Amino acid sequence: QSVLTQPPSVSGAPGQRVTISCTGSSSNIGAGYDVHWYQQLPGTAPKLLIYGNSNRPSGVPDRFSGSKSGTSASLAISGLQAEDEADYYCQSYDSSLSGYVFGTGTKVTVL
Amino acid sequence: EVQLVESGGGLVQPGRSLRLSCAASGFTFDDYAMHWVRQAPGKGLEWVSGISWNSGSIGYADSVKGRFTISRDNAKNSLYLQMNSLRAEDTALYYCAKDVYPMVRGPYNWFDPWGQGTLVTVSS
Numbered sequence: 484q485s486v487l488t489q490p491p492s493v494s495g496a497p498g499q500r501v502t503i504s505c506t507g508s509s510s511n512i513g514a515g516y517d518v519h520w521y522q523q524l525p526g527t528a529p530k531l532l533i534y535g536n537s538n539r540p541s542g543v544p545d546r547f548s549g550s551k552s553g554t555s556a557s558l559a560i561s562g563l564q565a566e567d568e569a570d571y572y573c574q575s576y577d578s579s580l581s582g583y584v585f586g587t588g589t590k591v592t593v594l
Numbered sequence: 595e596v597q598l599v600e601s602g603g604g605l606v607q608p609g610r611s612l613r614l615s616c617a618a619s620g621f622t623f624d625d626y627a628m629h630w631v632r633q634a635p636g637k638g639l640e641w642v643s644g645i646s647w648n649s650g651s652i653g654y655a656d657s658v659k660g661r662f663t664i665s666r667d668n669a670k671n672s673l674y675l676q677m678n679s680l681r682a683e684d685t686a687l688y689y690c691a692k693d694v695y696p697m698v699r700g701p702y703n704w705f706d707p708w709g710q711g712t713l714v715t716v717s718s
Contacts, residue, residue, distance in 0.1 A: 485638060519704040521639075528689060529631075529639065531706040540706070572639050576701040582653050583629075583641040583703065 486511060487573055487586035494592040500561040503589045505573035506554065511584060513554035516576045520549055520558045523570040532571070533558060565593050596620040596707055598690045603712030606680055614712055616673040616690030624648070624668035627693035629705055630675050632686035632714075642688070643675065644698035651698050658684075680716045687711040 488506045495501040505518060512518055520533035531540055533549035536556065546567075548559045556575075560567055573586035602614040616628070629644040643654045643664040652664055663676040673690055691705035 514701070516701040517704070521705075528708040528710050529705075530708070531704065534694075534704045534706070535702070574639075574704065576703070578701070580656065582655055583644070585631075585639040585641065588638040 485587045486577055486580070486584045487575060489571075489573060489586040489589045491587070492590045492592065494594055495563045496594045497563055497565065499563050500559060501563060501591065502560075503558045503571055503573075503591070505556040505558070505586045507556075507575060507584075508554055510579040511554075511575045511577040512551065512556055514578055516578075518549070518551050518556035519574045520547075521572045521574065523572065525569070529572065560591070563591075563593055567591055568593050596692065598692065598707065598709030600688060600690050600709045600712035603688065603714045605715045605717065607718050608681060608716055610680055611676070611678045612680060612714060614675040614677065614688055614690075614714070616709060618671045618673065618690075618692070621692070623666075623671040625696060627651075627696055627698045627703070628666060628673045629691045629693060629698070630664060630673075631689045631691055631705065631708070632684075633689070633711070634683075634686040637686075640686075644693065644703075645673070646698050647696040653698050677714070680714075682716050685714060685716045687713050 521529040522532045523529045536551040537549045577584045597619045599617045630642040661679045689711045690709040
């Protein structure tokens with residue numbers, strides 16, 4: 484049972500901007516812990532997309548951006564492309580569980 | 595190039611044991627913490643366990659505490675997960691993932707990269 488809540492799905496036309504929310508609580512995101520994002524293309528392992536709330540690893544297009552405020556975080560994808568169709572997960576640390584937690588996951592569909 | 599290759603998965607009966615391995619290459623293994631993360635079929639990601647660079651700090655998800663044991667052999671660049679008393683709900687693809695820091699149980703850690711996973715199926 485995930486403690487970070489994401490919308491099950493979001494969709495958009497090519498070129499549009501979509502956002503994915505990640506809602507936590509005072510024991511994880513609200514405690515000031517960083518949020519990281521992963522992209523999982525169909526049939527593949529997750530890949531780091533955003534670390535430390537808003538930082539992109541080298542090789543990740545600047546179409547992807549992250550932000551955090553209060554007990555929530557968001558991932559935005561601008562200029563949506565067909566290759567962005569994937570599942571996206573947020574991740575943080577939870578002090579009540581003394582462990583790492585993932586979001587419920589969001590499937591992005593390009594219309 | 596960093597590579598993580600998991601092995602040891604398979605079909606096992608409920609209550610039995612299985613040991614997963616993860617062979618690491620392309621980086622200085624004993625500089626980093628390592629983790630196991632699993633994904634049940636059609637479901638999301640669940641952190642299972644993590645171990646610090648020197649095995650001095652270890653953490654487990656409540657769902658596996660007391661049944662699973664994580665370990666590492668820095669001389670062999672290998673990570674392990676001993677899984678005992680397996681249950682049907684442990685059925686999942688198990689990923690090995692490298693941390694970006696040496697220690698676990700810190701609030702800022704993230705996982706990069708991940709292996710391709712090894713499938714564990716618990717069924718009679």
